[in-house]
Amino acid sequence: MHKPLLVTDFLDRARDHYSEEEAVVATTGERYTYEELGERADGFAAALQERGIEKGDRVAVLDPNTHYHLEAAYGSMQIGAVHTPLNYRLTPDDFTYILEDAGVDAVYADYDFAEKIEAIRDEVPTETFITNDTDAVDGDWESFEAVLDENDGEYDRPDMTEDEVVTINYTSGTTGDPKGVCRTHRTETLHAYIMSIHQEISDDDIYLWTLPMFHVNGWGHIYAITGMGAKHICTRGVEAADIFEAVQTEDVSYMCGAPTVLNMLIDYYEAEDPATTGANDVRIATAGAAPPEATIRTVEEKFGWYLKHVYGATETGPLITTSDARRYFDDDSSDRFAVKKRQGFGYLGTEIRVVDEDGNDVPQDDQTIGEVVVKGNQVMEKYWNKPEATEEAFNDRAEGYYHLGDLAVVDENGMISIQDRKKDIIISGGENISSIELEDTLFEHDAVSDVAVIPSPDEEWGETPKAFVVPSNEDPENPPVSATELTEFTRENLANYKTVRRIEYVEELPTTATGKVQKFELREQEWEDEDRMVGQG
Template identity: 55%
Template sequence: MNVPMLTTDFLDRGVELYDDVTGVIADDGTEYTYAEFGERVDRLSNALLDMGLEQGDKVALVSGNTHYFLETQFAVQQLGMVFVPINYRLIADEYEYILNDCDAKVVVADHAYADEIQPIRESVPADTFVGYGADRIEGDWHEYEDVLQSGAPESPERPDIAEDDDATINYTSGTTGDPKGVVRTHRTEHVHALILAHHMELVDDDTYLWTLPMFHCNGWGHTYAVTGLGATHVCQRAFDAADTFATIREHDVSYLCGAPTVINRLIEEYERNEPETTGDRPVRITTAGSPPPKAQIEQVEDQFGWKLIQIYGLTETAPLITTSNSNRRIAQTDRAADLKVRQGSATLSTQIRVVDEDGEDVPQDDETMGEVVVKGNQVMDRYLNKPEITHDAFNERVEGWFHTGDVATVDEDGMIQIKDRRKDIIITGGENVSSIEVEDTLYDHPDVQKAAVVGTPDDDLGEKVTAIVVEKDDADLTAAEIEQFARERMANYKIPRRIEFEDDLPETATGKVQKYEIREEYWEGESRRI
């Protein structure tokens, strides 16, 4: 039997089986059962139909982690329309680019971010603008709650939706330049949510705290998986470390996600105030975005008492394609952090290879580096309006495999370890240096809060290993101390030859350090670039 895999399956299961369970706790504390949540979704769907929207139309949303993000996503998708969640930290020009690129018919925006939408209204395709807290937005905006309540409470008649129909467009976070619209179908979202639910150990009595931005590839698929399992969403509008610990205790949270920068801020808060880190239940946290330093893993597990799960992927893969969450292998090692820093093995129904420049598999010696390529039903359909870039992404080295742009090694057990983005490998004096390996070493220093390592111009070496360091509060580090610390822990050619101190590092909304911005400062005006 062939039954279409749709994102609506997760909404339907949550509402049908867990109607009296608290499904969503809004950031203001308002609680909605799954039955109430389902009715609000239906009302919003009917309101969208009343606006004249049709199957295939795009609805864009600019919001933090809110109940109405979840409502809008499912209301749009059950009508066969396409959901476009957008990074809420962008500026007007970037919104203009994205809204034109995806041809959005309706824009829904939170009052906190609408000021960047207002100036571009006349230069984008949308003719309807809905604001959450519209009375706090300059200009003519429809109030979200009024729009929702205007819709009939009955379930709308759903059109015929094919599993290969577009479900969502997620724009890349832009660490390499202009964002690209990653088009994901109902099938890719559905399959990914199933994979996620298994490997993240999700169950129906989980209470999930939204610290991870929902807009980022639909919250790494948790918008679907948590709903379909009948677990409880707790919305944290914007991340705050102290509030995170307080919310964990108040709602007995059992699970959350966050990029390494989120973990870093939680550690800082713990070191300052030593809050209680759990409620009555144990807590697990999933991290991705960049490889976490071993020191972070050990602090989370030893001091917080949490279980840390490392995953790897990218917007184009939903993101989950590998994980090091292997009880069997962890039990076989003396130091769990040595294993958990690895991105791990392929998830269910996923194929992973690490290939050289000729597209041949590198040896499983845990030393030879190559590019990670992947096949799986969770991999994107295409880049919106970019057929040539799409073709290259699936065929650059190996035909028919998605090319991640990440450089990794693979060990005898098939576990990969990301060493860098292809562009972030530093070639110094003919030697390849993984910037992530150097960063991981610097993070072991007790006074280092953040570190970024890039290659900078050098007439003799070609590139010089350069470290930009953010100290912890009250620290008083010197470049000589950092260099000596590194010299005691790594090969001579990997040691940073230039060390600078900054108050902070440029990051995306999902916590990825924007190394291209750092590199630009050093390479501007150079006649060549490594």
């Protein structure tokens, strides 16, 4: 028997079996059952159809982790529209590109971020603009609650197939503009299935949203938590005090957090000594950079939480590996920390390889470095409107595998450990930052003659951008612009998390005979005191 895999099944299942159970604790204080959440999603679906949104049209969502995000996502997908979540940390110029590139037809934006869309609405093809607080937003916006109230929730759900694109997630590229990662009903569904297994999600879980819902659909938790009938605890931001309070008052059992979030929690714990659990045991998943063993030790031994280290990319679901292999460590032994800091081996149904430049597997000696490539049902379908980039991503070293651009070693058990990056990507606090984009921005300043940006080790963020700048007067001792002024220049022209706060003036950059900048030399210099050239959060 073949039954199509559709993301709409997740909310349908929750409504069928958990209709009277609490589904969402809203940031505004309301508590919704699964039936109520479903009714609100139905209302949004009906409102979109009334405004001419059809199957295949793109609907963008710009929102922190609130119930509105869940309702807008499911409302869009129920009519066959393509859910297009937006990173609220981006600039209006970034949104202009994305809305134009995706051809977005409707936008729901939270009141805290709607001004970024209002600033560019005349430049984009979007015609429908909805927010959750019209009083707090300038311009002509419709009220989310009003559009729900104006209909009875009746909408026409079109026929859908599992191979149709249902989400587009934009990711920072190493060159040029962001790329839209196209994910189908099938890829989203299978990712949610296998993630539910490896993350041990059950219907009595209470999930705290510390991971952005926009980030690869919250690593698939908008589907898995819903489909299992578990409870969503929504948030408007990530503050250590609020996280510990929610863990206690809502009996949180599961959450996610980049290593920088773990560090923030540790700092708060050491200063304030809060209670770390409520009625439930807590497990936390981390990704983005390998956490140091000391961080894992504090989370597990002092907080009493169970840490799961996972790995992937926007293009891969994201989750493709786990180091939670309990037959390889004893829960009471400190040896487990060395295992848990590795990226691990593949999720169910996922083939992970580390290959050399000829596409051959490197030996499992934990020494030989190769590039990580993957095959799996959770891997993206394609890049939106970028066939050449798609072809390269799947066929560079090993034909038919997605190439992650991370360089790793493999141990005797087949567990990988990331050592370096092939791509010009900096991962700071869990956010991908293109060094090329930062270089292009700095080149716009008249006082910059040449520049190279690399990741620099950072205790708080894992790594942070550092720019080596050749000043226009070629005098690094007396440059015509201060480092502080260049930092402010990047802050004014980029999303805040991309700001270049470390700048070193140099006479020249290391280059090859053909003039290509050898960033590897700069990275070796910057990371000489570290055991690998990637950040540990």
